Amino acid sequence: MNGIPTSIVTMLIGIVITLISLWYGQNHGLMPVAASTEAGEVDQLFNLMMTIGTGLFLIVEGTLIVAVIRFRRKEGDETDGPHIEGNIPLEIVWTAIPAIIVLGLSVYSFEIYTEMGGLNLMEHHSSKEVQLAYASSDGDATSSYPMLAASGLGEPPTLGESADDTISIDVLGLQFAFVMTYPATGIVDGAVHVPVDKFVKLNLKAQDVIHAFWLPEFRIKQDMIPGKETSLVFKATREGTYPVVCAELCGSYHGGMRTQLIVHSPEEYDEWEQSRIVAQGPTDLSNAIAAASQKPDETDTEYLAHFRASMHLDIEPMEPMNHDAHMDLALTP
Amino acid sequence: MAQAEAIKTPDPSPSPQSLGNERKWTHFFTFSTDHKVIGIQYLVTSFVFYLIGGGLATVIRTELATPAPDFITPETYNGVLTLHGTIMLFLWIVPAGAGLANYLIPLMIGAKDMAFPRINAIAFWMIPPSGIMLVASFFFEPPQAGWTSYPPLSLSSGMLGQGIWILSILIGGTASILGALNFLVTILKMRVPSMPLLKMPLFCWAMIATSLLILISTPVLAGALILLMFDLVAGTAFFNPTGGGDPVVYQHMFWFYSHPAVYIFVLPLFGAISDVLPVHARKPIFGYRAIAYSSLVISFLGLIVWAHHMFTSGTPPWLRMFFMITTMAIAVPTGIKVFGWTATLWRGKIAYTSAMLFAIGFIAIFVIGGISGVMLAAVPFDIHVHDTYFVVAHFHYVLFGASIFGIYMALYHWFPKMTGRMLNEFWGKVHFVLTFVGMNLTFMPMHQLGLQGMNRRIALYDPQFTDLNVLATIGAYLMAVSTVPFIINAVWSWHWGEKAPTNPWRALTLEWQTLSPPAHENFEGVPEIKTGPYDYGLGYIPVKDDPEIYEEAIAAVAAHAH
Numbered sequence: 001m002n003g004i005p006t007s008i009v010t011m012l013i014g015i016v017i018t019l020i021s022l023w024y025g026q027n028h029g030l031m032p033v034a035a036s037t038e039a040g041e042v043d044q045l046f047n048l049m050m051t052i053g054t055g056l057f058l059i060v061e062g063t064l065i066v067a068v069i070r071f072r073r074k075e076g077d078e079t080d081g082p083h084i085e086g087n088i089p090l091e092i093v094w095t096a097i098p099a100i101i102v103l104g105l106s107v108y109s110f111e112i113y114t115e116m117g118g119l120n121l122m123e124h125h126s127s128k129e130v131q132l133a134y135a136s137s138d139g140d141a142t143s144s145y146p147m148l149a150a151s152g153l154g155e156p157p158t159l160g161e162s163a164d165d166t167i168s169i170d171v172l173g174l175q176f177a178f179v180m181t182y183p184a185t186g187i188v189d190g191a192v193h194v195p196v197d198k199f200v201k202l203n204l205k206a207q208d209v210i211h212a213f214w215l216p217e218f219r220i221k222q223d224m225i226p227g228k229e230t231s232l233v234f235k236a237t238r239e240g241t242y243p244v245v246c247a248e249l250c251g252s253y254h255g256g257m258r259t260q261l262i263v264h265s266p267e268e269y270d271e272w273e274q275s276r277i278v279a280q281g282p283t284d285l286s287n288a289i290a291a292a293s294q295k296p297d298e299t300d301t302e303y304l305a306h307f308r309a310s311m312h313l314d315i316e317p318m319e320p321m322n323h324d325a326h327m328d329l330a331l332t333p
Numbered sequence: 334m335a336q337a338e339a340i341k342t343p344d345p346s347p348s349p350q351s352l353g354n355e356r357k358w359t360h361f362f363t364f365s366t367d368h369k370v371i372g373i374q375y376l377v378t379s380f381v382f383y384l385i386g387g388g389l390a391t392v393i394r395t396e397l398a399t400p401a402p403d404f405i406t407p408e409t410y411n412g413v414l415t416l417h418g419t420i421m422l423f424l425w426i427v428p429a430g431a432g433l434a435n436y437l438i439p440l441m442i443g444a445k446d447m448a449f450p451r452i453n454a455i456a457f458w459m460i461p462p463s464g465i466m467l468v469a470s471f472f473f474e475p476p477q478a479g480w481t482s483y484p485p486l487s488l489s490s491g492m493l494g495q496g497i498w499i500l501s502i503l504i505g506g507t508a509s510i511l512g513a514l515n516f517l518v519t520i521l522k523m524r525v526p527s528m529p530l531l532k533m534p535l536f537c538w539a540m541i542a543t544s545l546l547i548l549i550s551t552p553v554l555a556g557a558l559i560l561l562m563f564d565l566v567a568g569t570a571f572f573n574p575t576g577g578g579d580p581v582v583y584q585h586m587f588w589f590y591s592h593p594a595v596y597i598f599v600l601p602l603f604g605a606i607s608d609v610l611p612v613h614a615r616k617p618i619f620g621y622r623a624i625a626y627s628s629l630v631i632s633f634l635g636l637i638v639w640a641h642h643m644f645t646s647g648t649p650p651w652l653r654m655f656f657m658i659t660t661m662a663i664a665v666p667t668g669i670k671v672f673g674w675t676a677t678l679w680r681g682k683i684a685y686t687s688a689m690l691f692a693i694g695f696i697a698i699f700v701i702g703g704i705s706g707v708m709l710a711a712v713p714f715d716i717h718v719h720d721t722y723f724v725v726a727h728f729h730y731v732l733f734g735a736s737i738f739g740i741y742m743a744l745y746h747w748f749p750k751m752t753g754r755m756l757n758e759f760w761g762k763v764h765f766v767l768t769f770v771g772m773n774l775t776f777m778p779m780h781q782l783g784l785q786g787m788n789r790r791i792a793l794y795d796p797q798f799t800d801l802n803v804l805a806t807i808g809a810y811l812m813a814v815s816t817v818p819f820i821i822n823a824v825w826s827w828h829w830g831e832k833a834p835t836n837p838w839r840a841l842t843l844e845w846q847t848l849s850p851p852a853h854e855n856f857e858g859v860p861e862i863k864t865g866p867y868d869y870g871l872g873y874i875p876v877k878d879d880p881e882i883y884e885e886a887i888a889a890v891a892a893h894a895h
Contacts, residue, residue, distance in 0.1 A: 030784045042713050049711065053704040060675060060700045067678040068693060072685065073615070078839075081616035081681040083870030090676075091620050091669070098668040102661035102707060109711040110654060116713060119650045151647045153716075209486040210580060212645060212720060216786030219717040223646045225581065226485060227574030230647065243795070247645075247720040247788045249479045250486060252407040255791030 017058045025051025035217040035238040035263065037156075041112045042219040048108065052101060116220075117233050120154030152222040152230040155199065166199040166233070173204070173211030173224040175250055176257040187276045192261040195269035196239050202232045212248035215261060221247055236263040352886045353852040353893070354753070364458065366450035369851060371457050372436025373751060375428050376744075378457075382424035382464050387813060389417040394775070394809035397802050402792040410792035412475025412494070416467065419480045419498065422598065423505045424464045426736045430601035431456075431512045433743050434540050436751060438516060440844035441534045443525035443862075445854040448518040452511050459508035463501045470497040479790060481587060484572040484580045488565055495565055499558045506551050506558075509597075513547035516540050525843075527862045531625070534842045534866045535618065538625040539604025542632035546593045546600070549636060554590030557583055581647040588639035596635040598732060600628060602739025603670055606692050608866075609746045610674055612840040613689035614681030617867040620673045627666035634663040644712050645719045653712045660710035667703055671696060686838075687761025691742035694769050698734030702727055705780065720790075723783025729776045741768070741819070748826070749833030753849045756830065760822040767815030774808025834878035841875065842866045848886055857885045 025047045034040050071081075113119065155166065169192065170181040180189045194200045204213055206224035213232065214221040222232045246257035264272060360370055361377070392413050396404040405413065435453065439446055447453045470476060476498035478487035487495050520537050560571040561583065570576025572583040611618045618624060640648055640656040674696050683689065705727040709715050718724060741764070748756045778801040787798045794802070836845040841864050847856050864873050 030781050032785050042717055045711060046708070046714055049708045049714065053708065056704055057700060060671065061697055063675050064678070064693060064697055067675070067681075068683060071614075071678065071681050071683050073682040077682060078874070079615070079682070080870040080874060081614060083617060083868070084619065084680065085617050085867075086620040086623070086673075087676075091623050091673075094672040095623075095665060095669055099662075099665050102664050102710075105707070105711060106658045106661050109657060109713055112713045113650075113654070118653070118712070150649055209489065210483055210646075214720075214788065216717070219713075221645045221716050221719055225574075225647050227577070227579070228581070228647050243786060245786065245788050249411070249483070249790040251490065252411060252477070254411075255402070255407065255788075255793040 013062075017055055017062075020058065021051045021055035024054045031219075033217050033238065033240075034219070035236055035240065035242060036215075036219070037235045037237055038116050038153075039217065039219040040237075041115055045109060045112050049105065052105075115156060117154040117156040120157060150231075151228075152204065153220060153232050153234075155201070155233050156235075166201050167194065168201045168203065169194075170203045170205070171213060171224070172207055173213065173246065173250075174207040175209065176246070176253040178211075178213070178244060178246075178257070178259050182273075185273060185277055187273070189276070191259050192244060193269065193272055194236055194261065194263055195266045196236050196263050198266075199233060199235050202234075204230045204232065209250050210248050211246045211250050211257070214245045214247040215242060216245065217242045218261075223248055236261075239263045239265055350887060351890050352848055352883065353890045354848045354850050354886070356850070364454055366446070366454050367853065368435050368439050368447045368450065368453060369751070369855075371453055372432050372434075374457055375432025375435055375460070378460055378464070379425045379428035379432060382420050383429075384816070385468060386417055386420035386425055387816065389413050389420070391809055391813050393417060394806040396792055397794070398806040400794050400796040400799055400802075405792075407792040408477065409475070411477035411479075411490075411790070412471060414790055415476045415479050415482075415498070416471055419467060419476075419502070420464070421732075422480060422594070423502060424460065424467070426598040426732065426740075427505070427509055427594075428460050429740050430543070430598065430736075431509070433536075433601060433605060433740070433747075434512070434516050434543075437536055437747065437844060438519055438540060439523070440750075440847070440851060440855055441537055441842055442520065442523060442528060443843050443856060443860045444519060444523040445856070447515050448523055449515050453515050456508040456511035456515070459504050459511075463504040463508070466497050466504075467501040470494045470501075473497075481584075481591070482561070483587075484561060484564060484578075484583050485574060487561065488573055492565055496562065499562045499565070503555060503558055506555050509547050510551050513544035513551075517544040517548070520544075525859055525862065531622070532862070532865055534604075535607035535621070535624055535628075536601070536604035539600045539607070539628045542628035543597055543600045543604075545629075546597050546632050546635060550590040550593040550597075553586055557586035557590075560586075581643070584643050584646055585640065588642045589636075592639040592642060593632075593635045595728075595731070596631055599735050599739075600631065602695070602736050602743070603628065605739055605743045605746075606674060606695055607670075608842065609688055609692050609742055610677045611867045611869060612746070612838045613684045613686050613692070614678050615684075615869050616677060616681035617869050618673065619676035619679075620669070621867065623669050624673050627669045630666040631663060634659060634666070638663055641710060641715070644715045657710055657712045661707060664703065664707045664710075671700060671703065685762075686745070687756065687758055687765060688742050688746035688838075690762060690765040691738050691745060694765065695735055695738040695742060698730055698738060698769075698772065702730030702734055705730065718783050720788055721783035722779040722787045722789060725789055726776045726779035726783060729772075729779075733772055733776070738768070741765075744823075746838070747844075748823070749837045750844055750849050750851070752827050752830075753833050754826050754828075754830035755833050755837060756826045757822050760818045764815055764819045764822070767811060767818070771808050771811030771815050775805045775812060776808070778802075778804045835882050836875055836877055836879065839875050839877060841868060841873075845875070846879070846882070848882060852886055852889070857889050 028047075028050050030050075031043055031046065034043055168183055170183060171192075172179045172181070177190065178192075180192050181187070182189075202213065204222055204224040206226045208226065210226065211224040212221055213224055215234070218234050218236070220232055220234055222230050224230065240263055242261045242263070244259045244261050246254060250257060356370070360367075361374055365371060365374075392405065393410070396402065396410055398404075402410065435447065438444075470493070474491045474494040476482065476487070476494040477490040478495065482495065482498065520533070520541055524533065560569075563569040564571055564573050564578070570578035572578045572580050574580060607618055607624055638656060638660045640652055641660045644653050644656075678693070705723070709718065709724065709727060745756055745761055748754070782798055782801050782805075785798065787794055833849040835847065835849050837849075838845070843860055843862070844851075846860055864871070
């Protein structure tokens with residue numbers, strides 16, 4: 001057109017699009033703070049997909065805009081455009097490139113999923129008894145078929161011998177609260193307390209309807225299904241207070257079904273554990289559930305006010321809180 | 334001769350000469366077996382439900398303008414979101430697609446009507462009761478378990494509303510199955526003899542793929558809903574964990590229909606855009622075979638991707654990996670279509686008609702939905718954003734961006750054929766700009782909201798998300814406003830619009846080789862195929878108003894009278 005050969009122009013556009021995509025893929029700033037090892041891995045995958053996605057977006061939208069401006073119909077032009085029915089080599093290229101991209105993404109996602117411990121359920125789960133909320137385990141056909149029973153995330157393959165070191169927490173979901181039980185100490189709490197840099201395994205169960213346990217800053221989520229135990233394993237890498245969100249429609253106050261996950265330093269965690277054992281002793285789980293599921297004598301507005309107050313969350317390092325305050329969050333709505 | 338002269342210059346005043354295509358308004362409110370009447374009945378009925386669904390969306394966005402649940406109660410909110418989803422999918426997009434198929438298939442293949450006109454009428458007349466029941470349930474006890482109605486929540490949130498919801502979907506699903514059967518048989522058996530499959534307009538190819546999906550998957554949904562009904566009413570325990578049932582089985586059965594349903598929603602419009610782009614760009618569709626066959630590939634792959642809706646549910650690891658790969662793979666045939674459409678525009682002669690603007694908007698928006706769709710296929714990422722506003726953004730980009738832009742595109746393109754009147758182009762463009770801006774303003778911020786931690790289906794949210802939600806609400810109000818010029822334009826043009834010639838866009842497909850609107854049995858005799866459906870640029874340019882068609886019509890009316 002203006003003397004510069006088309007191939008050079010195309011190459012320059014290609015370079016610019018690549019650079020923009022590479023930059024935006026790393027600097028989109030769309031994800032919240034990454035507070036666990038899993039979060040870092042998911043973010044890597046997301047950044048790669050954002051890079052490819054940005055490139056594809058720019059190519060297609062750019063082509064559309066150029067075509068719409070450059071090939072607009074002139075006033076009074078009633079003739080047809082050129083008779084081009086297709087271009088087989090070009091069509092093969094634009095079939096092959098997306099095919100290779102999605103194949104690559106599948107392989108990479110598989111790798112990340114393996115690192116997150118997603119595949120480790122099949123081996124581990126068979127040795128553990130599947131606990132059912134209602135049906136007896138004898139009557140549950142799936143418990144003898146771990147291929148069908150296990151879901152969630154397991155221990156990462158790198159965990160290896162230190163598996164005994166994992167902190168195990170039983171989480172029960174009910175309308176509209178989470179109740180955490182620490183089997184090792186008998187502590188029952190409305191918030192999740194975990195030490196930093198240590199693997200934590202959550203055993204998720206639901207009492208009434210399906211809930212989901214989501215930790216946005218940890219990038220992990222798992223449905224809590226009545227009659228079926230699921231699990232999540234993670235390692236927090238950053239101290240602070242993070243929201244725990246129910247992500248499956250569970251009834252009218254679904255939006256208010258939230259609590260906090262507090263990542264302590266190891267010392268603080270020990271302190272918290274000791275204070276809870278001393279102050280309260282092992283709590284009866286059934287009492288806690290009764291307290292959580294009972295709707296108090298309040299109007300809806302008052303009831304919701306509790307949820308709203310608990311939602312002013314920030315992710316600053318946590319200040320030591322009175323344990324009664326934690327109980328307030330979920331156990332006494 | 335004087336007669337022919339009068340016809341060459343169409344007169345806006347009603348011609349005393351009968352052409353055999355006149356209709357009384359009462360035809361549209363009675364049981365007609367004419368596919369054109371049924372097509373318009375489908376389109377108008379579904380548009381009414383679109384307005385109801387859109388009103389509900391406005392209520393949702395008003396509630397979400399502030400973090401506190403202060404506009405409606407959380408129970409009402411759940412009812413509103415359930416009805417919004419159900420109405421938009423089952424009473425707007427599916428029937429609107431069926432309406433277009435009903436109107437266009439016989440005309441495009443040169444048939445006089447559908448293969449089974451009575452079944453066709455029955456199928457349509459199931460839609461109003463289904464819709465009225467669903468909307469009525471809102472005033473008794475609205476279903477509150479979302480359009481997915483997962484048990485056990487759907488079993489515990491009110492029997493009356495949920496029962497009506499199930500019955501309504503069962504009736505609508507039956508209508509859909511009957512319609513699909515009709516489309517398939519009509520396309521395969523009733524083409525004019527000179528039209529082989531590979532000379533069909535691409536809309537017909539898309540409807541073959543859509544009909545196969547409906548016939549294979551809808552019965553599974555019906556099965557799931559009947560079992561759910563037993564659990565709800567008779568206290569059985571197919572899905573109810575209290576009695577040992579498995580709620581995850583319902584999810585499998587539900588998504589075995591409802592993922593293919595996404596393609597049932599969008600494939601007819603994939604077909605329609607393939608027919609609109611070449612006309613307004615004056616250039617053949619790029620890669621006819623690739624676009625035709627990719628519909629079938631999408632249809633097949635669409636049947637084996639359902640569990641990607643369940644990556645965080647009770648699904649074992651191997652299953653998550655399998656469905657990730659199939660879901661990724663479906664991006665390939667979809668990409669073929671998008672690239673083919675874009676290449677059709679390249680070097681064409683693009684007219685900025687309202688139909689073309691909506692078509693270009695369709696591609697531009699669908700690309701974004703496609704990219705976020707591939708992201709969601711990746712299990713580790715999906716685990717983070719499942720059931721968040723990222724997913725809400727994604728499926729609105731696909732369903733609003735492709736299906737609804739596609740339906741508007743089709744209406745602007747085929748309105749002259751359907752009514753015999755032209756739509757006003759200026760207000761069409763206003764409609765496009767408002768819709769395009771409103772759509773992106775509403776749904777673009779939702780991507781970020783979801784990534785940052787805002788979950789779906791909530792009446793109250795963390796105040797840190799307020800700003801983006803306010804933006805989305807403003808966009809939603811803009812979209813609500815954007816329908817006003819369209820409604821006024823459509824109603825006004827239908828009565829007082831400029832008279833449409835037989836072929837205002839100078840298109841090559843058969844539906845433009847008859848009167849606007851077509852006479853009762855579409856064509857006089859068997860229409861002659863002069864060119865392939867997309868043979869632009871070969872020298873044959875049809876005239877806008879063919880006097881021969883009028884002469885034939887007048888002769889036919891006269892012959893009939895004797």
